[in-house]
Amino acid sequence: MRHRSLLILTTAVTAGALTLSACGSRDDDSEDGGGGDGTTVVIGLDAPLTGDLSALGIGIQNSAELAVKTANENEEVKGVTFELEPLDDVAQAQQGQQNATKLVGNEDVMGVVGPLNSDVGQSMQKVFADADLAQVSPANTNPALTQGEEWQSGNKTRPFDTYFRVSTTDAIQGPYAAQYLFNEEKLKKVFVIDDKKTYGAGLAGTFADEFEKLGGKVVGTDHVNPDDKDFAAIATKVKNSGADFVYYGGEYPAGAPLAAQVKKAGAKIPTVGGDALFSAEYVALAKENAEGDMASSVGAPLTELDTAKEFIKNYEAAGYEDAFEAYGGYSYDSAWAIIQAVKTVVEDNDGELPGDADEARKAITEAMNDVSFEGVTGSVGFDEFGDTTNKQLSLYQVKDGEHVPLTSGEFEG
């Protein structure tokens, strides 16, 4: 009998290890290199810098760093030196919340860029709101973050005054793709799959609603675990459902193998998804099976915007090893929005920040509401919910191993 109780114990320990291994953290101590005589303003950054989503996270970090560097070189705000403090959230909501608490505790932090994931963003909102610290996300797209849980019924209320974002929401990203696929590609039958996370389920939901409203048919639905790699059984279901394409609400670590396995199962149909599939990693993982797959993303293609050309040039000149990826331009604009808010406050306060940190944070958060400039991704500004005023969206398709712009426009409901 002894070894049987050992088995039970082992199972319990495994479950414990599962939980523990999910919250390991690695902090990079940022160097205190700035300073001089002027004030130092720290801009916090939270993104997945390691793990499966690190390709997107590193792009966010590098781009925000580039914004900080540029502001320092140009002396964008006289007497103020900016510094970036990047923290790794490993794409975990719990870690994001801890990072938020850490950033709030540092009195020099006057604004935060990030995070990547909507569920992480959700966990951070209240921590920042309690400290009056402004947060600008380059990538969160779940509508509830700015418009409250009841946004779908039309009852929109802004839950947190300190939360801003420069990306558009899934409330228009999903429907935008639905309209294009139904009207332009003439695809009528879809198999909808999501990963049950805040971002994925929300996106798949808004997509399916619009697609059915247009007259399309949802021939099947399924859910997957975001850590899973084996989708053979689902791929067989997709193949036998006769769907014209798959819509996947989720991120590329599961999305890429899913798309590949659907094609391998013999269904020669594209997989379509949101901005979290718009990554070079997606193509690297799905390889030749990624051909023809589509992803929507917020804003216009960076290669087509004049404002973005300088950013791309500077990013290349800075010699970063990793690409700026889907959210680089947004991350740059997020950091720049904070820098602009700091500038406003400094100019209104006789050339320096209010001495009291709480007061300074509050003033900067208020100034954020009126920030307006031509950024990398187009015009940057925030509406009464903290959402971007820029409603541009684009669709990309994988051709010869690369995402190429397919169409771009403003969403009309």
Place this chain on the structure above:
Amino acid sequence: MNDLPQQLANGLLLGALYGLIAIGYTMVYGIVQLINFAHGEIFMIGGFGALTMWLWMPNGTSLLVALPLMILMAVICSVLVGVGAERFAYRPLRGAPRLAPLITAIGLSIALQQAIWAWYPEATKSRPFPEFSGPRIDFGAFTIERGELYLLIAAPVCMIALGFFVSKTRTGRAMQATSQDPDTAKLMGINTDRIIVMAFAIGAAFAAIAAIAHGLRYGEVNFKMGFIAGLKAFTAAVLGGIGNIYGAMIGGVVLGLSEAMATAYIADIPGMEQLGGGAWKDVWAFVLLILVLLLRPQGLLGERVADRA
């Protein structure tokens, strides 16, 4: 139900993969009664060993040519880590209470994972693994990928070879004796230390072979892949009767099939729409495990390799 043959094939292939990894759990448990929780990481390291070999090859090498070398490299890496773990993490604790080596195993598992994470270039994200291209192979009722042919051949060949080894060779019989009663086996002149190392090595080699199957099937390896795979293989080993070599394979196949069936059909049962699909397959797999343990606590084929093999 027209996709039943295909779903059975999906489940069978997944099950064969689980079964190959589960053999490592079962052999080690059968001989030293240790649940080697680092076994999933030994599997993962095999995958990275094979990937390293592939990256060393000149560009444009055919995968068919590279595969034997990749298998060799994977087996070498896994066996070195497996045997090293036995020598440095478990042997010093051989006389200690059973909980001690178990904790070491969990620690070792995390350490190995983090080592790959930290030192293997770009291993912080999934690394693409080479795949066989070309159309799927048609068997009439179902089709499989070219890469899965490897698994289809490797699993039975490994099983038959192991069965032959355990029942027909001197070392294999010594292994059975050690498993049955290590002290008496020692008195009979069997070098039990060597036998234990042997069990670790064979388990690791099978895990390495499974790791290549994983890479060919999913087109990627990553530093976390050992955790879930190890958990599933452990489940398969318990399901089949831990310590029983054939039980590990049967347990793996039962687990793989039940996952595929749960994904494919549970949602079609009236009233079960919310409990079906891909996100629930693990739940059903573990429900099955609990049922088996309740009704037949020794597992499907019964425990301990020695009495049965």
